[in-house]
Amino acid sequence: MQYEHIVTGTFLKRPNRFIAHVMIDGREEVCHVKNTGRLREFLVPGAELLVEFHPDAAALGRKTAFSVIGVYKENAGYNxxxxxxxxxxxxxxxxxxxxxNEGGLSLEVTEVKREVTYHESRFDLAFKQGGCPSFMEVKGVTLEHDGAAMFPDAPTERGVKHIMELRDAAMEGYHAYILFVIQMKGILSFSPNRATHPEFADALKLASESGVHILARDCIITKQEMKIDMPVKVII
Structure with a gap:
């Protein structure tokens, strides 16, 4: 995943889920926030942000010329x-x-497609693995404490629905995966955030017991790139 035209800025405030006010090169700019989660643990006044500049914003009819895509968090990870x-x-x-597509799973993967319908559902990814039809739901993870990553950071009925639909697919003979993409380094383990949404944790456990593969991977993060990297221990 590549980015272009990255600049740094200082977080000022977030009036709503969709925008943030950021100081960039001495000017206060209104930026689109590409994440509607709470993000309270690192969107704090004075935090250093990575912001993507969109030079063609006006031509595309964008309301803002900037999008917040990253943040530096102090005292983070297991170190x-x-x-x-x-x-x-x-x-x-x-x-x-x-x-x-680069061979992340052990068996050969072909025919990778995004946003694929299955019965009344739509899964993030569909592909063939060793010739077997397979589905994958992908969850981005930004919440961590002392090197332990957690999801979700707020109750998600939609997330529970996705898990149960994947369980149905697994029980019908499909290969089914949930991949938690931990959008940082410095992580030792991943767990469902039971304190925030116990139903999500229960659904994930049930899915795992029913044949859904639960994966977690950390990422290499730079100013221009996010790339899935190493496996992280999953504790359900």
């Missing part, structure tokens, strides 16, 4: 260091598709 976290909620699906 309690300064970490760069990608917070673009659209990046995990693109990165997952690239990872599959």
């Amino acid at each position: 309690h260091e300064r970490l760069l976290i990608n917070m673009d909620s659209q990046a995990p699906n693109q990165a997952a598709a690239e990872w599959l």
Whole structure:
């Protein structure tokens, strides 16, 4: 997942889920926030952000010329260091598709497609694995504490629905995966955030027991790139 025209800025405030006010080169700019989550743990006044500039914003009819795509979080990860976290909620699906095409799973993967309908559902990715039809749901993870990544950061009935639909697919003979893309380094483990949404944690456990493969991977994060990297221990 590649970015262009990246600049840095300082977070000022977030009037609503969709925009943030950011100081960039001495000017206060209104920026689109490419993540509607709460993000309270790192969108704090004074935080350093990565912002993508869109030079063709006016021609495309965009309301803003900037999008917030990353943040530096202090005292983060298992080493309690300064970490760069990608917070673009659209990046995990693109990165997952690239990872599959590059041989991320052990068996040969072909015919990778995005946003594929199954019965009344739509899964993020569909592909053939060793000739077997397969589905994958992708969840981006930005919440961490002491090197433990967690999802979700707010209750998600939609997330529960996706898990149960994947369970149905697994029980019908499809290969089914949930990939938690941890949008940072410095992570030792992943767990469902039971304290925030116990129903999500219960659904994930049930899906795992029914044959859905639960995967978690960290990412290499730079100013220009987010790339899925190493496996992370999953604790359900």
